[in-house]
Amino acid sequence: NDDGIAKVLGLLWNSRKDSLHFQVSLKSDSVSNKVTKRSILSMSSQIFDPLGLVGPVIVKVKLMLQGLWKLDLGWDDEVPSDILHSWNNFQVQIQKLDLLEIPRQxxxxxxxxxxxxxxxxxxxxxxxxxxxxxxxxxxxxxxxxxxxxxxxxxxxxxxxxxxxxxxxxxxxxxxxxxxxxxxxxxxxxxxxxxxxxxxxxxxxxxxxxxxxxxxxxxxxxxxxxxxxxxxxxxxxxxxxxxxxxxxxxxxxxxxx
Incomplete structure (x- = not known):
């Protein structure tokens, strides 16, 4: 486009600065507002990071999902309040990845x-x-x-x-x-x-x-x-x- 931004393999490339950027917009497939193991897994899988450039942030949600498996919850059971709080914080954090600028070269x-x-x-x-x-x-x-x-x-x-x-x-x-x-x-x-x-x-x-x-x-x-x-x-x-x-x-x- 006019700003020199193009999509490349799921990432954004700023051709003027020759830098890579993330565009994250987590969308839930659930018709309800209930946060479940299914909805967290579905939304977290939308984060595309093939090179692991934001791996330290993604690790947080991986550990959250493992915690849900330990609790032996059903796919559509509501998650406990502590995990819900962590998930809400993660969603706020992940939106800020748009501000991250990574040199392509x-x-x-x-x-x-x-x-x-x-x-x-x-x-x-x-x-x-x-x-x-x-x-x-x-x-x-x-x-x-x-x-x-x-x-x-x-x-x-x-x-x-x-x-x-x-x-x-x-x-x-x-x-x-x-x-x-x-x-x-x-x-x-x-x-x-x-x-x-x-x-x-x-x-x-x-x-x-x-x-x-x-x-x-x-x-x-x-x-x-x-x-x-x-x-x-x-x-x-x-x-x-x-x-x-x-x-x-x-x-x-x-x-x-």
């Missing part, structure tokens, strides 16, 4: 060096992965941008935090493999960052050394990545921390 012009940095993290409720591109221009300036991210809620069956961290590492390895196959660029290095010393110890060993749960996941990760590419990062510097815990829109908007 993840590499600088004519880069002399490109690196891929991959991060994974986990909490007791969720685990996630995020991939960043670092490009260097001719003047030696570094440019870092988020390429994509992905998250999963922790299973209903309680498992230890190190095992959740391992699930996050596997999610990252799979996501990175998809990215490598899709990108048609030359890069000098790819590094996988994890803040769990236990997971790094597992990955440094052989799958047969560990239990079935750990061994199977270690074997797949080692098949997708090189052992030497895995490095330790301090928890406070882990870029995947926010997607493993979730954020409100205001926090995401101010996040750098």
């Amino acid at each position: 993840v590499l600088c012009d004519a880069p002399i060096d490109v690196q891929i940095h991959c991060f994974c993290d986990a909490s007791q409720v969720c685990y996630g992965a995020a991939i960043y591109m670092r490009s260097t221009d001719k003047k030696g300036n570094h440019h870092v941008n988020l390429l994509c991210a992905k998250s999963r809620v922790a299973p209903l069956k309680v498992i230890s935090l190190p095992r959740l961290e391992l699930c996050g590492a596997l999610l990252l390895a799979r996501l990175a493999q998809v990215v490598i196959e899709a990108l048609n660029i030359n890069y000098s290095s790819i590094t996988y960052w994890c803040d769990s010393s236990v997971v790094l110890c597992w990955l440094a060993g052989e799958p047969v050394q560990w239990t079935t749960f750990v061994g199977n996941r270690v074997a797949e990760i080692q098949g997708l990545t090189k052992k030497s590419a895995w490095k330790h990062v301090r928890s406070e510097s882990n870029a995947a921390d926010i997607i493993s815990r979730g954020l409100h829109w205001e926090q995401l908007h101010s996040c750098r």
Whole structure:
């Protein structure tokens, strides 16, 4: 249109600023105003975020849906007041995503060096992965941008935090493999960052050394990545921390 806005794969692209934007308008299919598990699932599925760019916000509704499953509610039963309050707050928050502006270009012009940095993290409720591109221009300036991210809620069956961290590492390895196959660029290095010393110890060993749960996941990760590419990062510097815990829109908007 006249503002230079066009729809691209479900997102809005501002051709003048070369930036991506979200247009979220949650609509209920229910004829009543009753909020149920069915209506929350239906409305939350309308949020289209294929690259996981607003994953920390989406995590909030994923955890809400998991909470509904734990309560064993019927599809058309009204949700409890605390979840209703959280859902109403989420609807207000999600409308503000229209204000978010994300640069489409993840590499600088004519880069002399490109690196891929991959991060994974986990909490007791969720685990996630995020991939960043670092490009260097001719003047030696570094440019870092988020390429994509992905998250999963922790299973209903309680498992230890190190095992959740391992699930996050596997999610990252799979996501990175998809990215490598899709990108048609030359890069000098790819590094996988994890803040769990236990997971790094597992990955440094052989799958047969560990239990079935750990061994199977270690074997797949080692098949997708090189052992030497895995490095330790301090928890406070882990870029995947926010997607493993979730954020409100205001926090995401101010996040750098």
